[in-house]
Each structure stands twice: as structure tokens, then as C-alpha cells.
Amino acid sequence: MPSDLGHALLGLLARRPSTGYELARRMQRPVGWFWTAGHSQVYPELARLEAAGLVRHDVVPGRGPRATKRYAPTAAGTAALRQWVTAELAPQPVRDLEVLRLWSVWLVDPEAASDLVHRVRDGHAQRLAAYEADLATLDGVAAAHDPSAPEFASRLTLEGGLRTRRAAVEWCDWMLAELARAAPG
Amino acid sequence: MPSDLGHALLGLLARRPSTGYELARRMQRPVGWFWTAGHSQVYPELARLEAAGLVRHDVVPGRGPRATKRYAPTAAGTAALRQWVTAELAPQPVRDLEVLRLWSVWLVDPEAASDLVHRVRDGHAQRLAAYEADLATLDGVAAAHDPSAPEFASRLTLEGGLRTRRAAVEWCDWMLAELARAAPG
DNA sequence: CAACTCATGTAATGAGTTACATGATTGA
DNA sequence: TCAATCATGTAACTCATTACATGAGTTG
CATH class of the missing domain: 1.10.287 (Helix Hairpins)
Structure with missing residues (x-):
């Protein structure tokens, strides 16, 4: 079961497949309005999601020094996200x-x-x-x-x-x- | 300069001197309405505040297996808290x-x-x-x-x-x- | 005599931020 | 040619949560 960040990323990918870089940008806005993450969190979490079979990537000939990977949710990933949305939610502590x-x-x-x-x-x-x-x-x-x-x-x-x-x-x-x-x- | 938690504890002690145990309870409510911490965070932070000369304690003959320590802010502690209240504050990321x-x-x-x-x-x-x-x-x-x-x-x-x-x-x-x-x- | 509150601490783990590191393409 | 954007990753550090550990006094 993925972390909250993992579900945030699945939510982004369910709307539109993206590279890690794009996900990191989308985590600033619009998702950043209620959840934030930097790219140093995004890349390892994508690897964990992939290891769990919830996302997969194809390699598009990229513009950086490394291969550019475009991620999309698997059927299991979308199902996990759908389930998480309505799962039991403990009362959240406020931090202001x-x-x-x-x-x-x-x-x-x-x-x-x-x-x-x-x-x-x-x-x-x-x-x-x-x-x-x-x-x-x-x-x-x-x-x-x-x-x-x-x-x-x-x-x-x-x-x-x-x-x-x-x-x-x-x-x-x-x-x-x-x-x-x-x-x- | 203390952490946010340190300032939360100073804010509690400025209202009323307390033991670490009482501080941990007061961090659930009323401070817990906008900032939370468990006792495992409170005790080490109190030690750091004391090392920095911002709080001091006296030992009251206690009810637990160890000595009961009652903490109060020093003059420097109250001054640090007062300064922090109106200090520059970066826009806070939301996490909901x-x-x-x-x-x-x-x-x-x-x-x-x-x-x-x-x-x-x-x-x-x-x-x-x-x-x-x-x-x-x-x-x-x-x-x-x-x-x-x-x-x-x-x-x-x-x-x-x-x-x-x-x-x-x-x-x-x-x-x-x-x-x-x-x-x- | 069992459960609860008072009372203090440490250890292990997980989550998040900041800094380090590299390098190609595009536009001014 | 300089800066920005695209693009990926790791390392060090801080912060927070959960679990471990102890033990006296009080209430039912």
C-alpha cells in the first residue's frame, strides 16, 4: 500500500501520464494547493510505485543526460487509487x-x-x-x-x-x- | 534559535510553568487545535531549550520513578518567543x-x-x-x-x-x- | 489486584527538506 | 554565450510517529 505521496502521484497520473519532472512541477500547482512534494521525493516514490506494479513507464528519447521516462498508472494502480479515495480516514491533525x-x-x-x-x-x-x-x-x-x-x-x-x-x-x-x-x- | 516545536513549548510555558508530561498533554489540547507533538518530541526539545538557556527547571519531589521537573521560561526564553511571534514568516504550504x-x-x-x-x-x-x-x-x-x-x-x-x-x-x-x-x- | 494516571526517557522508522551532481536543448 | 528549461537521480539532515522501557500512587 502506497504512502499519501504515492496516492497523490497516482491521482496526477490518472489525469494525465507524465514524466517525474512534470509530476514534480504539477505537485507545486495545482496539487500544491493542498499537498506538496519536491522532485527528490517524486523519483524514489515513482520507483516504489513501479516495484509495486501500480505504475509503468515507457522511455521516450529524451532531452536530458538520462533517458526520459513517461509514467502511467496500471489497472492495479487506478484500482488502488479508487479504493483509497473512499477508505477509512482518521481525523487529521492541524498544523498551522x-x-x-x-x-x-x-x-x-x-x-x-x-x-x-x-x-x-x-x-x-x-x-x-x-x-x-x-x-x-x-x-x-x-x-x-x-x-x-x-x-x-x-x-x-x-x-x-x-x-x-x-x-x-x-x-x-x-x-x-x-x-x-x-x-x- | 529553537524550532517551531520549541516556540510552541515556550508559548505554553509563558502561560503556565509545567512538567514535560503536562506539556505533552497540553500539546494535544488546546495547542493541538493547530500544532501537535507527542511526549517523545517534548522531552528532547525541553533539553535543547534548557541547553540554550531559554527555559530552566526546578525539581519537585515527584510521583514517578524519576525526579519530576517543572519548567519555566527564562527572561531570554520569553524574549525569544516575543521576537519569533512577529518575525518574518514564509508562506506556509498547505497539507490536507x-x-x-x-x-x-x-x-x-x-x-x-x-x-x-x-x-x-x-x-x-x-x-x-x-x-x-x-x-x-x-x-x-x-x-x-x-x-x-x-x-x-x-x-x-x-x-x-x-x-x-x-x-x-x-x-x-x-x-x-x-x-x-x-x-x- | 487490575487498570489508569502521573512521570520520564530512548530507539527505530518513516517522511520531508535542502543540497549535491550532471548534462542536453532552446531562446534571448 | 549566457540563462532558463527539461530531465534525472543521490546524500545529508531534520522532523515526526510509533514502539520500547520503567515504576510509583490512586481508584474501582
């Missing part, structure tokens, strides 16, 4: 460094606190804009409304990012108001 | 296994997809309830409105969790409607 910092924000003066919240807000607003842009390109596509098309799933996840980032931006505005109320001037 | 699964949900039939979304919704709703309960206990406390009190920061972070979880639950409801619309039956 920004919130961890805000939790100790009572130690600093209100001006420094406001500055921090502004920077946090900017980050969320930037992500929000990126999600909106991605969703806009999907808007015209008919497949985005067909539950068996990958574009449908892309639309679901983008909509989720949109809503949580929108909530985060509103939260930051609320915090700024709280800080201003508590310490005016 | 639930969204990663939903991204491949186009591979499964609409009934299985709805079931998955229901389970995701339950998880968010449970967390939302926990946040609401924690916020309710803070509601009566006057310190929760004083920006220099730790309860103020607790209120900020809980409010953030509340808003993002609320958005997530609404997102799940939206997905269920989308799935029902696309595949009625």
Missing part, C-alpha cells in the same frame, strides 16, 4: 504555524500584533485570488459539471479553498477590529 | 489529506462520493462544536478582551478555527447539493 504565532500574540504590543495580522491577511488574500483565477478558467468547461470528469473534482477542491480563504480574510479583518477596539490610537 | 482525496473523487461513483463528503462534514462539525465549547468557557472571562492577556490570544485563535470550520461545513453541504444535482436518484 500562523495560528501558533497568533496564540502567543498577547506578548507583543498591539501595533506589532496588527502588523502581523495584516501580513497573515495578505497571504490569505493572495491565495484567494489564485483560487479565483483557477476557478475562472474552469468555468467555461462543461466537464466541470460532470461528476466522472477530473475537472469536476478540481472544481470541488477549488471551491473549498475559496470558501476557507474567504473566511480567513474575514477573520483577519475581525481581529484587526478587535485590536483597534481594545487599544485605540 | 481530505482535499487530496476529494481531488480524485471523480474516479468513484456518486453514492460513494456523497458518503465521503458526509464523513468529511462530520469531522468538521465535530471540531466546530469543540471550538464553540472552548469559546463559551472563555466568554465570561474579562481577560479575553485584554490584548495583553493570554486569554485574548486564545479567543482570537478559537474564533479563527470557528470561522474556517463553519466555512468547511457549508462547503460540504454545497458539495452534497452539487453531487445530487449532477446525479439524481
